[in-house]
Amino acid sequence: MKGHASGLQRPAAGGELARVLRSIERFALAPASAAPLAALRIGLAAVLLLQAALVAPALFELYGRSGILQGTLRDVFARTELPRIGWAVALLAPLGVGEDPVILGTGVIYVVALAALLIGWRTRAAAVLAWLTHLMLMATADSTVYGVDSFANIFLFYLLWMPSAAAFSMDRRLGRVRGGPTPAARLGLRVVQLHLSIAYLASGLGKAASAPWWDGEAIWRSVMLPEYRQFDLSWLADAPWLAAIAGWTVLLVEIGYGFLIWPRRTRLPWVVATVALHAGIALFMGLVVFGAIMAVLTVAAFAVGSEPPGPAAQAGAAPG
Incomplete structure (x- = not known):
């Protein structure tokens, strides 16, 4: 009986593995x-x-x-x-x-x-x-x-x-x-998406390990250092809670990027939040090229449609 039971289990395990491999293939190579x-x-x-x-x-x-x-x-x-x-x-x-x-x-x-x-x-x-x-x-x-x-x-x-x-x-x-949908286009897109997800997560976790990002000091320094200062924001000294909230927002956007930009329901809000973050960096720190490039990368990777037209094609395509 034991041998018979194990024999029944092997095809099930093999079928599960095949499903996983097909899911990976669709994720990485669906046209x-x-x-x-x-x-x-x-x-x-x-x-x-x-x-x-x-x-x-x-x-x-x-x-x-x-x-x-x-x-x-x-x-x-x-x-x-x-x-x-x-x-x-x-x-x-x-x-x-x-x-x-x-x-x-x-x-x-x-x-x-x-x-x-x-x-x-x-x-x-x-x-x-x-x-x-x-x-x-x-x-x-x-x-x-x-x-x-x-x-x-x-x-x-x-x-x-x-x-x-x-x-x-x-x-x-x-x-x-x-033209037309290709597996190479899907693979290229996944490389870009995964690269950005890992980069934002690493950046966010690195910041989270530093106290200045929790108490607002990092935001204060960013907008007050002479080489970055664009506006007189010295009034933040009287509202340290506002700088702290700004720091928490940066941590939320960066750490949440790799988790919340993939699901369809939260993708657009996270794209908007990320673009807004980099627009803020360009506006308040003068890093226009940095803000523009990072915004371009996120918009291209997650806001531009990649699915081939037609219900038949979309039925077998990977999400995103």
Whole structure:
């Protein structure tokens, strides 16, 4: 009887495993529209072009050896293990090409690549050039880099292999790429969604382990430090409870992100809360590029529809 009972249980266990594997396959590979990835491509390229316009007047001061960090001092702060402008200067020096043309050329290539990425023209090549030149600029002026630059570079790298040109692109219009739902689009979207969920959770838990985020001191410092101060908010000293509530709200949005942005019922409120959080950072701290990029990532990943049209297609598609 024991052998007979165990024999009956094995198919049930195997059936459960098969159901789990099918669920994982649907989650990761059910055909999806490339619209969210196209929104990511367009939004990221647009914000980086804005950043490039802001940086352009100080191009040589930031990246030249006679700029803000001069000579060997710049090399000390540079990420020497990554490709940087100094490598290109050394490579082209035998041809009589100086540093200034290399810096200018790198900047021009970067901007042209971002513009091509924006409209989806030769999208894969544009993504490669945008990612590589962005990486070179980051590595050369590492002392000016902060978290959003790393985020931007990571998501530019994702665009190297994601089918972001399959929607809203010149490549699609010209017939260079096919449209329609694909497993690759679903996989790319899941990578973006999981990356953001883990990043927000890690950020929120890191903040939660620090007392200043509970008593409002972190908010107070953020809006009062000279390098970030945009408005006179000194009156917060008379209402410390308001700064504390703001800190709790940040913790709630970031820690809850990975749990409450996935279910359909709470997705839209959490997208709105996250965008509002980054709009607040841009407004009250002046970190416009940071706020814009993080808002673009969340909107593209969770607010742009990914399900193929038609009830038959949607019946077998994974949620989100």
